[in-house]
Amino acid sequence: MKVHLYYVGKPRSREANALAQDYVERAQRFARCEMREIHPQRFDPWQRHPAASKILLDPAGRTMDSARIAALFEKAEREGRDLVFVVGGADGLPETWRTRADLLLSLSPMTLPHELARVLVAEQIYRAFATLRGHPYPR
Numbered sequence: 001m002k003v004h005l006y007y008v009g010k011p012r013s014r015e016a017n018a019l020a021q022d023y024v025e026r027a028q029r030f031a032r033c034e035m036r037e038i039h040p041q042r043f044d045p046w047q048r049h050p051a052a053s054k055i056l057l058d059p060a061g062r063t064m065d066s067a068r069i070a071a072l073f074e075k076a077e078r079e080g081r082d083l084v085f086v087v088g089g090a091d092g093l094p095e096t097w098r099t100r101a102d103l104l105l106s107l108s109p110m111t112l113p114h115e116l117a118r119v120l121v122a123e124q125i126y127r128a129f130a131t132l133r134g135h136p137y138p139r
Helices: 014-027 066-079 095-100 114-132
Strands: 002-008 030-036 055-064 083-086 103-105
Touching: 002 114, 014 030, 014 095, 014 114, 030 114, 055 066, 055 095, 066 114, 083 114, 103 114
Parallel strands: 002 030, 002 083, 055 083, 055 103
Antiparallel strands: none
């Protein structure tokens, strides 16, 4: 299993990007993980990762607690599927992507800067793996 965390747009805050990268590196203790910037007009998650579950961050998406996120990871591991998380930029994500997503996930009903959303998703990725592996972090 591999986890991909993609985000649209250049990171404006080096500190936020460093924090997100720290969580991605922690998660790499448990599985292969990567985080990188993409440009929707030059990148297609469905073409690049045809068998992966695509989870797109969207304000209108479903909210899930950390236990449900961990269950999502457990299911993906059982099925041998990669997970792709995509955080939109200031203009969100292309509408055609939203309709094709396996899951639209909302972090909060509040509007968040995409840099902060990236940190929250990276932390939840690490938390999910730590929970599944019995690591003391999520206590």
